[in-house]
Amino acid sequence: MVILGLTGSIGMGKSTTANLFKEEGIPVYDSDASVHALYAVGGKAVDLLEDEFPGVKNANGAIDRQKLSSYVIGDDAALKKLEQIVHPLVFQTRLDFLDYQREQESTLVVFDIPLLFETGSEAAVDKVIVVTAPFEVQKERVLGREGMTEEKFETILQKQMPDSEKRKRADFVIDTSLGIEKARESVKQIISILMKSKES
Structure with missing residues (x-):
């Protein structure tokens, strides 16, 4: 069984990406849930x-x-x-x-862990996928949430590893600012790659 770690900073589209894996029939472990x-x-x-x-x-x-x-x-x-x-x-x-x-x-499962790198949980997975988006897109998404302020957003960012560092450590990167269909395409490609690597 291949364990794929899914992570990304706040507002990057991680939950949406996790749902795309579920739509493809891949079991997803949700640490927040x-x-x-x-x-x-x-x-x-x-x-x-x-x-x-x-x-x-x-x-x-x-x-x-x-x-x-x-x-x-x-x-x-x-x-x-x-x-x-x-x-x-x-x-x-x-x-x-x-x-x-x-x-x-199951041949492939996903661990949806927001603080994957920050908690050292990458040691528990075989591959890591990081969801990302340009900072302005991220900020707009997060500040659009109920009860969110710039101050809260800054505090959360300080606790999270910088997005650039996460991307460097990733095996796969999905830019969610390109739209849902592009993200879905990327998810399908990643599943295909991992399934083939499992067979070889």
């Missing part, structure tokens, strides 16, 4: 986070992400504690996904 599930009612992270950060569990029994953010923003020690709780749980969901795909005899 895994975190959402861990924070949801009955999620494995809920009580652990409530113990560490009292008051973050809301009346419904899920994690209030805003309250959790207020604990960790600007507090590196608190952020580290959060990561020590959440990262192992996310890692386990990834292993469970892989085990299931091996049972299904």
Whole structure:
């Protein structure tokens, strides 16, 4: 089984690209969705986070992400504690996904991981695809999101590896500013290349 890591900075079109792989029948592991599930009612992270950060569990029994953010923003020690709780749980969901795909005899899977390089997760994949777009396009997309400000955008960018560095490390690059059809074409080409390399 070939494991393809999919990553890209905020606003680059990663989720759209992940959906293109799904449309081609390729199983996609979504790390963001895994975190959402861990924070949801009955999620494995809920009580652990409530113990560490009292008051973050809301009346419904899920994690209030805003309250959790207020604990960790600007507090590196608190952020580290959060990561020590959440990262192992996310890692386990990834292993469970892989085990299931091996049972299904999948030949290619995609790991959709926003901070692939930043967390050292490239070691867990065979090839890396980076989605990119010119900075002005990226900025326009991100600032168009609800609740986003220039300040927030800058803070997020500072935590992410520069796009130019990601592209240097990539095996494949998709420029999503060229339109959805061009991206779809690129996805199909990448699948074809990886399937052929698996056969040879």
